[in-house]
Structures are given as C-alpha cells and as structure tokens.
Amino acid sequence: MELYQYTARQLQQCLSDNEVTSEMIVNSFLAQIERVEQEIGAFITVTADQALEAAKESDIRRRRNELVSPWDGIPIAVKDNMSTKGIKTTCGSKILANYVPPYDGTVIRKLKAAGLPLLGKTNLDEFAMGSSTENSAFAKTCNPVNWAKVPGGSSGGSAAAVAGYEAPWSLGSDTGGSIRQPASFCGLIGLKPTYGLVSRYGLVAYASSFDQIGPLGRSVEDVADLMNIISGYDQLDSTSVNRDCPNYAAALTGDIKGLRIGLPKEYFAQGLNDAVKAAIMAAVDKLVAAGAVVEEVSLPMTEYAIETYYLITSAEASSNLARYDGVRYGLRVADEDSITMFKSTRSAGFGPEVKRRIMLGTYALSTGYYDAYYKKAQQVRTLMRREFAEAFAKVDILITPTTPTTAFGFGEKKNSLEMYLSDIYTVTVNLAGVPALSMPVGKDQEHLPIGMQLIGQHFAEEALLNTAYTLEQVKLKEGCVHE
Amino acid sequence: MSKYETVIGLEIHTELLTKSKIFCGCTTEFGGDPNSHCCPVCLGLPGALPVMNQQAIEYAVSAGLALNCRIPRYNKFDRKNYFYPDLPKAYQISQFDLPICVDGFVEYELEGERLRAGITRAHLEEEAGKSVHSGNSILGSDFSLMDYNRSGIPLIEIVTEPDLRSPAQARSFLEQLKSILEYTKVSDCKMQEGSLRCDANVSLRPVGSLELGTKVEIKNLNSFKAIERALEYEVHRQAQVYDQGGRIVQETRAWDDVAGITVTMRSKEESHDYRYFPDPDLVPIEIDAHWVERLTDALPELPLAKKQRFIESYGLSDYEAGVLTASQDFALFFEQTVAEYQNGKDVANWLMGEFSKLLNNARITITDTQVTPRQLAELLMTIDKGLISGTQGKEVLSAMFTSGLNPSVIIKDKGMQQISDSQALAGVVDQILADNPKEFERLQQGNEKLLGFFVGQVMKETKGKANPQVVNQIISERLRELS
Ligand SMILES: [Zn+2]
Numbered sequence: 001m002e003l004y005q006y007t008a009r010q011l012q013q014c015l016s017d018n019e020v021t022s023e024m025i026v027n028s029f030l031a032q033i034e035r036v037e038q039e040i041g042a043f044i045t046v047t048a049d050q051a052l053e054a055a056k057e058s059d060i061r062r063r064r065n066e067l068v069s070p071w072d073g074i075p076i077a078v079k080d081n082m083s084t085k086g087i088k089t090t091c092g093s094k095i096l097a098n099y100v101p102p103y104d105g106t107v108i109r110k111l112k113a114a115g116l117p118l119l120g121k122t123n124l125d126e127f128a129m130g131s132s133t134e135n136s137a138f139a140k141t142c143n144p145v146n147w148a149k150v151p152g153g154s155s156g157g158s159a160a161a162v163a164g165y166e167a168p169w170s171l172g173s174d175t176g177g178s179i180r181q182p183a184s185f186c187g188l189i190g191l192k193p194t195y196g197l198v199s200r201y202g203l204v205a206y207a208s209s210f211d212q213i214g215p216l217g218r219s220v221e222d223v224a225d226l227m228n229i230i231s232g233y234d235q236l237d238s239t240s241v242n243r244d245c246p247n248y249a250a251a252l253t254g255d256i257k258g259l260r261i262g263l264p265k266e267y268f269a270q271g272l273n274d275a276v277k278a279a280i281m282a283a284v285d286k287l288v289a290a291g292a293v294v295e296e297v298s299l300p301m302t303e304y305a306i307e308t309y310y311l312i313t314s315a316e317a318s319s320n321l322a323r324y325d326g327v328r329y330g331l332r333v334a335d336e337d338s339i340t341m342f343k344s345t346r347s348a349g350f351g352p353e354v355k356r357r358i359m360l361g362t363y364a365l366s367t368g369y370y371d372a373y374y375k376k377a378q379q380v381r382t383l384m385r386r387e388f389a390e391a392f393a394k395v396d397i398l399i400t401p402t403t404p405t406t407a408f409g410f411g412e413k414k415n416s417l418e419m420y421l422s423d424i425y426t427v428t429v430n431l432a433g434v435p436a437l438s439m440p441v442g443k444d445q446e447h448l449p450i451g452m453q454l455i456g457q458h459f460a461e462e463a464l465l466n467t468a469y470t471l472e473q474v475k476l477k478e479g480c481v482h483e
Numbered sequence: 484m485s486k487y488e489t490v491i492g493l494e495i496h497t498e499l500l501t502k503s504k505i506f507c508g509c510t511t512e513f514g515g516d517p518n519s520h521c522c523p524v525c526l527g528l529p530g531a532l533p534v535m536n537q538q539a540i541e542y543a544v545s546a547g548l549a550l551n552c553r554i555p556r557y558n559k560f561d562r563k564n565y566f567y568p569d570l571p572k573a574y575q576i577s578q579f580d581l582p583i584c585v586d587g588f589v590e591y592e593l594e595g596e597r598l599r600a601g602i603t604r605a606h607l608e609e610e611a612g613k614s615v616h617s618g619n620s621i622l623g624s625d626f627s628l629m630d631y632n633r634s635g636i637p638l639i640e641i642v643t644e645p646d647l648r649s650p651a652q653a654r655s656f657l658e659q660l661k662s663i664l665e666y667t668k669v670s671d672c673k674m675q676e677g678s679l680r681c682d683a684n685v686s687l688r689p690v691g692s693l694e695l696g697t698k699v700e701i702k703n704l705n706s707f708k709a710i711e712r713a714l715e716y717e718v719h720r721q722a723q724v725y726d727q728g729g730r731i732v733q734e735t736r737a738w739d740d741v742a743g744i745t746v747t748m749r750s751k752e753e754s755h756d757y758r759y760f761p762d763p764d765l766v767p768i769e770i771d772a773h774w775v776e777r778l779t780d781a782l783p784e785l786p787l788a789k790k791q792r793f794i795e796s797y798g799l800s801d802y803e804a805g806v807l808t809a810s811q812d813f814a815l816f817f818e819q820t821v822a823e824y825q826n827g828k829d830v831a832n833w834l835m836g837e838f839s840k841l842l843n844n845a846r847i848t849i850t851d852t853q854v855t856p857r858q859l860a861e862l863l864m865t866i867d868k869g870l871i872s873g874t875q876g877k878e879v880l881s882a883m884f885t886s887g888l889n890p891s892v893i894i895k896d897k898g899m900q901q902i903s904d905s906q907a908l909a910g911v912v913d914q915i916l917a918d919n920p921k922e923f924e925r926l927q928q929g930n931e932k933l934l935g936f937f938v939g940q941v942m943k944e945t946k947g948k949a950n951p952q953v954v955n956q957i958i959s960e961r962l963r964e965l966s
Binding site for chain 2: 237316
C-alpha cells in the first residue's frame with residue numbers, strides 16, 4: 001500500500017513510529033495529484049511548494065520533539081471558500097478569480113497551529129451554490145468512483161480529493177447538504193457540525209445562518225480527529241458557541257446499547273430509490289443487532305423544507321454577495337460611473353445559478369414581499385426547529401437517506417428545481433442548526449456508493465460519530481468497509 | 484402672521500467616542516494615512532465577520548438615557564442593503580425595528596421659553612468610508628479614491644418627532660442636543676469633522692390643521708447656521724408653492740450653502756428599497772436592567788439642570804447661567820473657581836468677559852488654558868483686598884494666561900502692588916490739591932464731579948498704583964479739615 005492510500009490515523013501511526021516523514025507523505029500525495037488530477041479535477045489551486053515547506057518544518061519539529069499536535073505533519077485539502085493568507089481564494093467564481101486574501105480564517109489558523117500542511121484549495125460550486133460542482137467557473141470535478149458521475153456539491157472538490165486519494169482528509173462547508181451529499185456520492189464520511197461549533201470567521205459567506213465548516217474523511221476516526229482540530233469557540237465569530245468541546249475521538253467506544261433511533265417516515269416516502277432504501281434498512285438492522293432500538297417518527301414540516309431553505313438562503317446570499325462590486329478586490333469591469341461599473345462587473349463575474357439566487361433573494365426581501373416570503377419562511381424555520389426538538393425528546397438520533405439517489409451524471413439534472421430536490425433530505429438539518437453525518441452503507445447496481453444520514457440534536461456529534469463508528473466496525477468485521 | 488404652520492423633524496447622526504470601531508479592533512482616531520486604520524472586517528473582505536463593541540452599546544444607552552429614552556430589553560441589528568463605493572459590504576449594519584433607545588424627549592429653551600421635542604428613537608449603526616474625487620465632485624471626475632479609515636466607526640442616529648415649529652426652534656433644539664451629548668461624553672459632536680450631522684424633514688400645513696403636509700427631506704446641513712438658513716429657505720419656498728396653488732412633492736433636496744438654496748436630489752420614486760433584514764452574523768442583544776440603572780446613576784448633571792442650579796445657587800442671571808453651562812468644561816471651571824472664591828457673580832463676570840476674550844484671541848478652549856481655577860480665585864481675592872486695582876487685575880490675568888504663573892508672582896515682578904498706605908499717599912494728594920487751587924475751591928463749593936478729577940490725577944501721578952478708595956478718604960479728610 002502506498003502512503004497516499006492511508007487514512008490520517010494510519011499516517012499518524014507511521015509518523016510516530018518514525019517509519020516515514022511528513023515530507024514523504026506530502027510527496028506521495030503530490031505524486032498522486034499529479035497522476036489523477038487531470039481526470040478528477042478536485043483542486044482549483046495545488047499549493048505544492050507551501051505543503052512541502054510545511055512538511056519539512058513539521059519533520060524538524062518531530063526531530064526536536066516539539067510537535068504542535070498529534071496530527072503534526074499530516075496534510076489536508078481545503079475547500080476554496082475559506083480565506084487563506086497569500087493563497088488565492090476564488091469560491092469557484094470568476095468574480096474572485098484573482099483574489100488573494102491578506103488573512104487566514106480561524107479554521108485555517110487552527111490547521112496551521114496543529115501543523116497540517118495544506119495541499120491545496122478544492123473545487124466547488126460557485127459560492128457553494130449547487131449540488132454537483134458543475135457550477136464552478138473553473139473546472140469540472142469527476143466522481144473518483146465513476147468518472148462519468150458528478151462528485152456531488154458544493155464541496156465536490158473536497159470529497160473527490162479524499163475519494164481519489166489526493167488527500168487523506170479535507171474540509172468542506174455545508175449550507176444545505178454540501179458536505180454530506182458529496183460524501184454520500186463519493187463513499188466518504190462527512191460531518192456537518194452543530195451551527196456555531198466551528199468558527200465561520202474566514203469562511204466566505206453564502207447563507208450566514210446556515211453555513212458550517214466540517215470534515216470529510218475515509219474513516220470515522222479521521223473525521224472525529226479533524227473535529228478535534230477545528231471545533232471550538234472563536235471570539236471573532238459572534239455566532240460561535242462558547243462551550244467546552246469534548247474529545248470526539250474518545251467518544252468512539254463502539255457501544256450503542258440502548259441507543260434510540262428514529263426513522264422519520266417522510267424521508268422514506270415517494271421519490272426514494274429502492275436500492276438506497278434497502279441499503280439504509282440493512283444498516284439500521286446492523287445497528288439494532290448492536291443494541292439500538294428503532295421507532296418510526298414523523299417530521300411533517302419536511303414538506304416545506306426546500307421552499308423555506310431556498311427563500312432564506314437566497315435572501316442572505318443576495319446581501320452576502322453584494323460586496324463583490326469591483327471596487328476593492330476581485331474582478332472589475334470598468335465602466336463610465338460607479339453604478340454601471342457595479343452592474344458590468346457583477347454581470348460578467350457571476351454565473352447563472354448565483355445570479356438566479358441573488359434575484360430570488362432580492363425579491364424575497366423587497367418591500368411588499370418581505371412578509372409573504374422571508375418572514376413566513378423564518379416562521380416555518382422556527383416550527384421546524386421545534387419539530388426536531390420534539391423528535392429528539394423521543395429518540396437520540398434520526399436516520400435517513402442522505403440523498404434520494406446515488407451520484408447522477410453530468411448535465412443530468414435539467415433544471416434548477418430538479419437539482420434543488422436532490423437536497424431534500426439534507427436541508428432541514430441546516431434549517432434546524434443540528435448536526436448530521438453521512439456515511440457509506442452500500443452500493444447500488446452501478447457500484448455507486450449509497451449514503452446514510454445520521455441526525456442528532458444540537459451538540460450530539462459524539463453520538464453521531466459513535467454510531468457511525470459502531471457500524472463501521474461491524475462492517476469491518478464483515479470485511480467490506482470500502483465496498 | 485403666516486397662514487401656515489411649520490413642522491420640522493430632525494435626523495441626527497453622531498459618531499460615538501469609542502477607542503475602537505463598532506465591529507473590529509481598528510482605531511477610530513480621526514485622520515491618518517488613507518486606509519491605514521483598516522482590517523478585513525471594516526473592509527468587508529470575504530469571510531470576515533462583525534463582533535459587537537461593548538463600549539458602543541454602553542455609549543448608545545447612555546446617550547439614550549440622557550435623551551430621556553426608554554431602553555428596551557432586547558435590541559437587534561439589521562442589514563440595510565444598498566450599493567455605494569464607500570460601503571464595503573454593500574450593506575450597512577444598522578437597527579431597523581428594534582432600536583436600542585426609544586420614546587425620549589429633549590427640553591430646550593428659546594427666547595426664555597422652555598420647549599420640548601420628542602425623540603422617536605435612537606439606534607446604533609456603522610459609519611461608511613469616504614470617497615475622494617479627483618475633481619471637485621463625483622460628476623466630471625476622472626476617478627475617485629476610497630478611504631475606509633472611517634468605515635465602521637460607531638454612530639447613533641437620533642430621530643425626533645415632528646415637534647419643531649420653526650427653523651429657530653430646530654437650531655436651539657440641536658444646540659441643546661449637542662450640549663447634552665457632549666456632557667454625556669459619548670460624542671465630541673464636531674460638525675466640521677463630520678462627527679455630528681443632521682438631516683431635516685420639513686412640511687407646512689394650514690394653521691389649525693392636525694394633518695401633516697407633504698414632507699421634504701433636506702440633506703447636506705453642515706453647521707447650525709446652515710440648518711437655520713436652509714430651513715428658512717425651505718419654509719419660504721414651500722409657502723410660495725402653496726400660495727401659488729401648487730403642490731409639494733415628496734423628495735430629498737440638498738442645501739447649497741453658497742447659493743443659499745435647496746435643490747432636488749432625488750424624488751420619492753428614486754428612493755432606495757433597503758431590503759432590511761436581521762443580520763445573521765450578529766446575535767440579538769439583551770440589555771440588563773441593573774446595568775441600565777448603573778448607567779442612569781452615572782449620568783452627569785445635564786445642561787438645563789445645571790443652568791437652573793447656577794441661577795439658584797450663585798444668583799446668576801438666566802443669560803449668565805446659560806453662557807456658563809453651554810460647555811461642561813466651562814461650567815466646571817466656574818464651579819471650581821467659586822469653591823475658592825465665593826462671589827459667583829464676580830467669577831461669572833470675569834469668566835464671561837476678560838477670560839473669554841483671552842480664550843477667543845488665543846483660539847483655544849478652557850480645557851487648554853494654563854490658568855487654574857485656584858489661580859483665578861487668588862487673583863479675584865487680591866483685587867478684593869485692594870492690593871491691586873481691577874484694571875491691574877486685567878493686566879495680571881493676561882500675564883497669567885501666557886505664563887501660567889501665580890498672580891502674586893506677576894504682581895511682584897511687575898511691581899504693581901497697589902499703594903493703600905494713607906501716609907504715603909497723603910503727600911501726593913496734598914501736592915495735587917496745591918497745584919490745582921481753582922478746582923479744589925469748586926470741590927469745596929460742592930461740585931462733586933471734581934472728586935473724580937482729583938482721584939484721576941493721583942492715579943496718573945502714581946501710575947495707577949494708588950488705591951482709589953484711600954485717595955477718596957484723604958480728599959474727604961482735607962475737605963472736612965477746611966470746613
Ligand atoms: Zn477594522
């Protein structure tokens with residue numbers, strides 16, 4: 001086995017046994033990127049020089065016994081919507097094609113402080129708006145499992161990088177499923193943490209009250225470890241939650257006896273692919289065998305999830321993306337005065353999906369429509385939160401499919417609405433602000449991975465990770481972890 | 484008597500005196516190289532997030548309390564969306580429906596009458612940056628440069644009820660408001676530096692009518708004088724339109740200070756739809772009632788109350804008390820002097836007369852003078868004791884003003900100790916009486932006017948050092964001796 005095929009935990013072991021150096025590891029990944037990137041297209045920017053530099057520094061620290069964290073020297077890839085000092089941060093948009101931030105976001109600072117070399121910035125749907133990474137202004141990213149399929153989105157590059165062994169783990173961001181859906185399509189573990197658990201400072205905003213950074217990995221342990229690195233209170237983010245973070249890795253006991261699992265019936269209704277449903281039910285059976293109990297629950301507000309989600313996120317996006325006006329940074333299309341310059345710049349800089357959502361959001365916030373759209377959607381959001389809280393009074397976690405189908409082909413979703421509907425199982429989680437994890441539970445007839453979503457109440461990451469870990473161990477014993 | 488009643492409401496923007504900006508740690512200092520007081524937050528860089536400055540909340544609450552406002556338990560921040568080059572995020576963080584202060588009033592005086600204007604609300608918001616045009620104005624300039632040093636300085640916007648009935652009332656109200664804000668030490672209210680700005684809404688209605696007429700908003704009012712002139716012009720203009728059977732259109736007009744007229748800026752149809760919505764990057768603020776109590780207790784004595792007390796405690800006239808309390812520092816200097824020298828009327832005369840003249844000539848304020856209240860008190864006591872004359876006192880004060888020395892030192896240096904020794908003066912008096920026999924005869928015959936002549940002659944002879952009272956006594960003795 002080559003180094004690039006190792007999980008982060010395995011790399012950590014090799015490093016601490018002094019079998020390899022960080023430089024060897026980074027070189028192994030850079031070589032793999034060289035080999036497959038042409039086909040996969042996971043990255044917008046590969047930061048080979050910086051990664052090697054950081055790896056060498058890590059190796060020096062290791063020799064001197066001055067390691068800054070247990071993960072010192074293990075490289076990572078990061079979605080290109082997180083501000084990186086001195087490294088282009090494009091958000092997959094022409095409007096930021098040449099934008100080089102003068103500052104590191106909090107999560108990037110945490111990665112650096114833990115000694116993780118950055119391999120590069122990964123592709124995404126423009127400003128994280130999309131479910132296939134087809135909306136990137138720069139590159140097409142293929143699903144490493146099957147190059148004819150999309151990797152999902154918007155964190156398609158982060159998922160493809162890990163699934164394609166171009167990085168051991170990565171960071172994505174999740175506004176309505178953007179970590180979980182690509183994890184599902186690429187056969188990975190992806191976690192959308194509780195809103196407020198990971199700092200958003202430096203995450204280029206799409207929809208501020210939904211966005212959350214989270215880890216993608218090939219094992220539950222890796223995802224738990226990465227959570228330990230990135231989570232925690234940040235005084236630069238007013239929505240960051242000031243509470244002690246547990247050791248997520250320590251929560252992986254493999255013991256779920258008595259765990260109460262709820263299956264929301266609305267998530268298993270029409271439109272769900274049979275193979276997906278069968279795989280989920282088989283996984284649930286395994287959890288029951290491990291000591292969990294199952295009951296059916298109901299989340300009737302799910303019916304309004306897509307509309308509510310798109311109204312509020314588009315409203316926030318219309319305001320968040322207004323700053324790209326060509327005045328201070330990024331693309332500028334010169335014109336005779338400032339207002340026409342704004343128009344020309346924005347017309348040329350944004351892609352069609354971004355423009356569509358800006359228009360929708362602007363409309364929803366306009367005088368005369370605010371009450372009927374934005375305000376109403378916020379009221380529905382409150383009801384959804386309440387509904388989740390009621391469900392979690394009865395059960396510990398909810399299990400649903402991550403997506404109605406497995407990875408689809410390029411250009412297969414003909415219109416926006418069809419694309420939006422592929423997020424139907426993931427958006428409610430962001431509306432409620434609760435955490436959710438997607439993990440692979442099987443494959444369909446086309447050998448495409450099937451993802452199962454575990455949803456917990458606020459700050460129930462430990463329960464989600466331990467449940468996923470338990471199932472992962474059962475499957476390992478059965479000898480089919482990367483099926 | 485006009486057949487129209489004038490109705491005026493004001494919107495006042497004032498910068499708060501916090502050390503750092505409202506949502507970041509950058510300094511609020513005036514001046515500095517362009518864009519040298521900036522960071523990712525106040526430049527609105529992608530991914531940057533606002534964090535509330537606690538001091539700004541405190542100053543806003545204190546200002547509200549000084550304006551007799553109610554401080555609601557909850558307030559929140561909203562985004563006011565509009566495009567302008569000086570607005571880095573293309574939205575201003577402001578407060579829409581839940582402002583920090585509501586329902587207050589300000590008492591002010593005009594021509595001896597005490598009046599009251601309601602304060603609808605006062606809310607917190609952030610300042611925008613500044614455009615610097617290559618030409619004289621944005622029109623016709625080849626290019627404009629942006630300076631964001633000002634961006635993010637905390638502001639409060641104070642909105643009055645339409646309670647002002649004349650331009651003179653508006654001016655007096657505004658002067659009182661400025662004084663209150665200065666007393667509360669929340670703002671330095673420097674109109675020339677733009678830290679206090681005012682817009683006015685003006686309408687006319689037939690006398691006796693309760694309905695409000697169509698209002699016109701006037702902007703670009705940069706001094707108290709400009710405000711009064713612009714309002715007078717606008718009242719006159721509207722009255723003419725009505726007299727000619729015309730109709731006032733709702734619009735925004737700009738005051739042209741040079742031409743002395745208001746001109747149309749934009750019509751109601753062109754006004755912005757700001758698409759306000761709650762800022763998802765900030766959490767609502769809950770105000771602690773005990774904290775508000777502490778801030779209420781910490782409020783200084785406000786100008787009108789101080790003025791009333793000065794009238795009652797020191798026997799000052801309404802005018803004198805008004806002048807002395809116009810500035811808190813001036814009033815403090817007065818009270819510190821009176822603590823050492825109890826004759827308030829005397830102190831007031833000196834402060835408002837000779838002392839103010841010296842300040843004006845030197846173009847400094849009372850906080851910058853070298854003279855201490857104790858020194859001024861000492862000077863007045865020296866005059867009282869007859870050691871120097873009042874005329875000499877003025878000379879001594881002038882020397883104190885430039886040197887900062889104690890009056891006793893200056894009197895000794897200048898050798899201007901007053902001669903009060905009657906034996907020493909008797910010789911001079913007798914000589915002068917002998918030199919002017921005719922005049923002395925007329926004095927003897929009862930022509931009192933000649934008493935002044937002789938005192939003057941003695942003063943001339945002694946170079947002003949003779950104590951006039953003692954000279955008077957000696958002449959009276961001589962008259963008695965002869966009769
Ligand atoms: Zn700043």
